[in-house]
Amino acid sequence: MTQTSPSVLSARGITKSFGGRAVLRGIDLDAQRGDVVTILGGSGSGKSTFLRCLNLLELPDAGTIEIAGTRAPLAHDRHGKARIANPKALNALRTKTAMVFQNFNLWSHMTVLDNVIAAPVHVHGVPRAQAVDRAHGLLEKVGMAGFAGHWPRQLSGGQQQRVAIARALATDPDLMLFDEPTSALDPERVREVLDLMRALAGEGRTMLIVTHEMAFARDVSSHVVHVRDGVIESMGPPALMFGPDASPVFRAFLSP
Amino acid sequence: MDAELSVPALLGLGADGWGWALMAGAGLTLAVALAAMAIGSMLGAALAAAEASRRVWLVRIAATYGLVMRGVPELLVVLLLYFGAPGMLAGVAGLFGLPAPGSPPAFLTGSLAIGLVSAAYQAEVFRGGMLAVPRGQIEAAMAAGMGPVARLRRVILPQVLHHVLPPLGNIWQFNLKDSALVSITGLAELMRVSLVAAGSTRRPFVFFAAAMVLYLILTSASSALFRMIERRGSRWAGGR
Amino acid sequence: MDFLGTTSLGLLRAVPVTVLLFLASALGASLVAAVLVAMQQARVTQGLARAWIFVFRGTPLLLQIFMVYYGIAALGPIRHGFLWPAFREPLFCAWLAMTCCCSAYIAEVLRGALGAIPVGQIEAALACGMGRWTRLRLIVAPQVLRLALPAYGNELVMMIKSTSLASSITVLDVTGVAQQVIAHSYRTLDVFCLAAAVYLGMTAALTAVLRRIERSLDPLGSAPR
Numbered sequence: 001m002t003q004t005s006p007s008v009l010s011a012r013g014i015t016k017s018f019g020g021r022a023v024l025r026g027i028d029l030d031a032q033r034g035d036v037v038t039i040l041g042g043s044g045s046g047k048s049t050f051l052r053c054l055n056l057l058e059l060p061d062a063g064t065i066e067i068a069g070t071r072a073p074l075a076h077d078r079h080g081k082a083r084i085a086n087p088k089a090l091n092a093l094r095t096k097t098a099m100v101f102q103n104f105n106l107w108s109h110m111t112v113l114d115n116v117i118a119a120p121v122h123v124h125g126v127p128r129a130q131a132v133d134r135a136h137g138l139l140e141k142v143g144m145a146g147f148a149g150h151w152p153r154q155l156s157g158g159q160q161q162r163v164a165i166a167r168a169l170a171t172d173p174d175l176m177l178f179d180e181p182t183s184a185l186d187p188e189r190v191r192e193v194l195d196l197m198r199a200l201a202g203e204g205r206t207m208l209i210v211t212h213e214m215a216f217a218r219d220v221s222s223h224v225v226h227v228r229d230g231v232i233e234s235m236g237p238p239a240l241m242f243g244p245d246a247s248p249v250f251r252a253f254l255s256p
Numbered sequence: 257m258d259a260e261l262s263v264p265a266l267l268g269l270g271a272d273g274w275g276w277a278l279m280a281g282a283g284l285t286l287a288v289a290l291a292a293m294a295i296g297s298m299l300g301a302a303l304a305a306a307e308a309s310r311r312v313w314l315v316r317i318a319a320t321y322g323l324v325m326r327g328v329p330e331l332l333v334v335l336l337l338y339f340g341a342p343g344m345l346a347g348v349a350g351l352f353g354l355p356a357p358g359s360p361p362a363f364l365t366g367s368l369a370i371g372l373v374s375a376a377y378q379a380e381v382f383r384g385g386m387l388a389v390p391r392g393q394i395e396a397a398m399a400a401g402m403g404p405v406a407r408l409r410r411v412i413l414p415q416v417l418h419h420v421l422p423p424l425g426n427i428w429q430f431n432l433k434d435s436a437l438v439s440i441t442g443l444a445e446l447m448r449v450s451l452v453a454a455g456s457t458r459r460p461f462v463f464f465a466a467a468m469v470l471y472l473i474l475t476s477a478s479s480a481l482f483r484m485i486e487r488r489g490s491r492w493a494g495g496r
Numbered sequence: 497m498d499f500l501g502t503t504s505l506g507l508l509r510a511v512p513v514t515v516l517l518f519l520a521s522a523l524g525a526s527l528v529a530a531v532l533v534a535m536q537q538a539r540v541t542q543g544l545a546r547a548w549i550f551v552f553r554g555t556p557l558l559l560q561i562f563m564v565y566y567g568i569a570a571l572g573p574i575r576h577g578f579l580w581p582a583f584r585e586p587l588f589c590a591w592l593a594m595t596c597c598c599s600a601y602i603a604e605v606l607r608g609a610l611g612a613i614p615v616g617q618i619e620a621a622l623a624c625g626m627g628r629w630t631r632l633r634l635i636v637a638p639q640v641l642r643l644a645l646p647a648y649g650n651e652l653v654m655m656i657k658s659t660s661l662a663s664s665i666t667v668l669d670v671t672g673v674a675q676q677v678i679a680h681s682y683r684t685l686d687v688f689c690l691a692a693a694v695y696l697g698m699t700a701a702l703t704a705v706l707r708r709i710e711r712s713l714d715p716l717g718s719a720p721r
C-alpha cells in the first residue's frame with residue numbers, strides 16, 4: 001500500500017449474524033486505489049456475507065463502511081436492528097461499487113448489450129448512444145464483441161461471466177467485488193475469466209475477490225486475506241502469505 | 257311476507273330459520289363435487305392413458321375431448337346435459353323399443369356434467385405426473401432388483417403423487433365452485449337453497465352472504481386437508 | 497332461412513356482448529390484481545389483499561354475480577343512491593362481479609411470477625445501484641410479464657368461459673341467446689352445439705393471440721409452438 005494512494009475502501013468492525021448465529025464477528029479491511037485484495041477461506045466462513053455487506057445487499061449488524069469517500073448510510077433502531085438511513089445515499093454507494101456473482105445473474109430477459117448498458121443508462125443517466133458505444137468497447141475488451149445481440153442463455157458459463165464483468169465495468173466503478181467468479185465454471189472455462197481479471201488488475205482496477213484459485217491469488221493480489229469463522233485470521237502480501245512465515249492456520253488451510 | 261325477521265332468526269335452526277336447509281344444501285354441494293371428482297378421475301385417467309397410447313385415433317379423440325371441454329363454458333355443458341339428457345335417454349330407450357324413461361335425476365346429470373369437464377383437466381395432470389419420474393431412477397430401481405410392483409409402489413407412485421396432488425387440489429376447488437352451476441337444474445344444493453331462501457324472504461343479501469360463508473368453509477377446509485396430505489406424503493421433497 | 501342458419505346468426509350477433517364483457521372484465525381484473533399484488537408488499541395492506549383473494553377465490557362466481565345483482569342492489573343505500581343506475585344494469589353487475597373474482601385469480605398468478613424471478617437478478621440490479629422504480633420498470637415488470645404470461649393466458653381463457661354466467665341474470669350474451677332460442681324451439685342439442693362452437697372459436701382465437709405474444713416475447717423460441 002503506497003502512502004499516497006487514496007483510500008477506496010474502509011470497513012470497520014463489521015459484524016453480522018443470521019438467526020442468532022454470528023457469521024461475521026468484527027472484520028476490518030482497507031483497500032487503496034489499485035489494490036487487488038483476494039479473500040480466501042473455507043466454505044461457510046463468511047466471505048460472501050462480508051462482500052455482500054460492503055454494497056449492503058446484506059445489512060451489517062454493526063460497523064462502518066466507507067467507499068471512495070461515501071459512507072454507508074447505516075442506522076440502527078432501539079433494538080440494534082440495522083436499517084438503511086437514506087435510500088438515496090444507498091444507491092450512491094452502490095454506484096461506486098460493482099459486483100460479479102458466482103452464477104453471473106445476467107438479466108435473462110435482456111440481450112448482452114442491454115445487460116451492459118442498463119446501469120449506465122438507467123442509473124447514471126448516460127445518453128443511450130454513448131452507453132452503447134462504450135458497451136461495444138467493453139464487450140470487445142472481454143472478448144465478447146460479436147455477442148451484443150445474444151441472449152444470456154445462448155452463452156456458455158464463461159461467456160456469461162465475461163459479459164457480467166463487462167456489465168460491472170460499464171459504470172466505471174471505484175471498487176469491484178467478485179464473489180467466486182469462476183466457481184460455477186467448467187475447468188476449461190476458468191482460464192478465460194481469470195485472464196480477464198488479471199488484465200483488469202494490470203490496469204489498476206481496485207478489486208476485492210473471493211476465490212479458491214490459489215495460483216491466481218498468489219500471482220495477482222496485492223494483499224491476501226484469510227477469513228475463518230467470521231474473522232480475519234491473517235493477512236498480508238502474497239509473498240508473506242504463501243511463504244514459510246505465513247500463519248500456521250493459513251498454511252493448514254492451503255494444504256489440508 | 258314479513259321481511260323484518262332478524263338475521264339470526266333467518267339463518268337459525270328454528271321453524272322460521274333456513275339454517276338446516278342451508279347446511280343440507282352445503283352437504284349436497286359436497287356430494288355433487290365428490291361425485292364429479294370421482295367421475296373426472298376415472299375418465300381423466302382413461303384419457304391420459306389414451307393420449308399416452310400409440311394408437312393415433314385414440315390420441316386424437318383424447319386431445320379433441322380436452323380441447324372442447326376446456327374451451328366451452330361449464331354452464332353450457334350443464335345446460336346441455338340437463339336439457340338434452342331426457343331426449344338422449346328416450347333415443348337410447350327407443351332403440352330397444354322401450355318407452356321413454358323421463359328425466360334422469362338432477363344429481364346424476366349435474367355431477368356428470370361437472371365430472372366431464374373435470375376429466376379434461378385431470379387428464380392433463382395425470383399426463384404430467386407420468387412424466388415426473390426421471391428415467392434413471394426407474395432404471396436404478398430395476399438395477400436394485402425391484403419388480404414392477406415394487407417399482408410402482410416405492411419409486412413411481414410417491415413421486416407422481418407429489419406432483420399431482422397440488423394440481424388435483426386445485427381441480428377439486430373448481431369442482432366445488434362449479435357445482436353451483438347445477439343449481440339451474442333445480443337440485444337443492446347450496447346455491448339453489450340460498451336462491452330459494454332469498455326469494456321467499458326477500459332478504460337476498462343475508463342469504464347470499466350466508467352461502468358465501470358456507471362455500472368458504474368448504475373450500476378452505478378442503479384446501480387445509482389437501483395441504484396436510486401433501487405434507488405427509490412428501491417429506492422427502494424437503495417440505496414446502 | 498332454415499333454423500340452424502337463423503340460430504347461428506342470432507348467436508353471432510350476441511358475440512359482441514360476450515366480447516365486451518370479457519374485455520372490460522379482463523382490463524378491470526388485471527388492474528385490480530396489480531393493486532392487490534402491490535398491497536401484498538406492504539405489511540399494513542397485506543391483510544386486506546389476502547382477505548379479498550380468499551373470499552373471491554373461495555366462492556363460486558355465480559354466487560358473486562347473484563350477490564351483486566340481487567343482494568347488493570337490494571340494499572337501501574344502493575337502491576336509493578346515485579349508483580342505482582349502474583346496479584340496475586345486469587351487464588354492469590356481471591362486469592363488477594367478474595372483475596372482483598378474476599382479480600383474485602390474476603393476483604395469484606402475478607404473485608407467483610414475482611416469486612419466480614431469480615433472486616440473483618434482483619441482486620444484480622441492486623448491486624449496480626438501481627432505485628426501486630428503475631428496478632421495477634427494467635427488471636421486475638418485464639420478467640413478471642413474461643413469467644406470468646402462460647398462466648395469465650389460462651386465466652383469460654377461463655374468463656371468456658365465465659362470461660356465460662352473465663346469462664343467469666338476464667344478460668343476452670351468447671349463452672343467453674342460446675337459452676332463449678331453446679325456450680322457443682325446444683331444439684336443445686343442435687343449439688347448444690352451435691353455441692359451444694362459437695365459444696370454441698373465441699377461446700381458440702384468444703389462445704392464438706396469446707401464443708403470438710408469448711413467442712414475440714421469447715425470441716429464442718423455447719416457448720411451445
Ligand SMILES: Nc1ncnc2c1ncn2[C@@H]1O[C@H](COP(=O)(O)OP(=O)(O)O)[C@@H](O)[C@H]1O
Pocket residue numbers: 018019023041042043044045046047048049050
Ligand atoms: N441469508 C442467510 N440466512 C441465513 N444464513 C445465512 C445467510 N447467508 C449466509 N448464511 C450463513 O452464513 C454462513 C456464511 O455464509 P457465506 O458468507 O455464504 O460463506 P462463504 O461465502 O464463506 O462460503 C453460512 O453458514 C451460511 O449458511
Ligand SMILES: [Mg+2]
Pocket residue numbers: 047048049180
Ligand atoms: Mg460464498
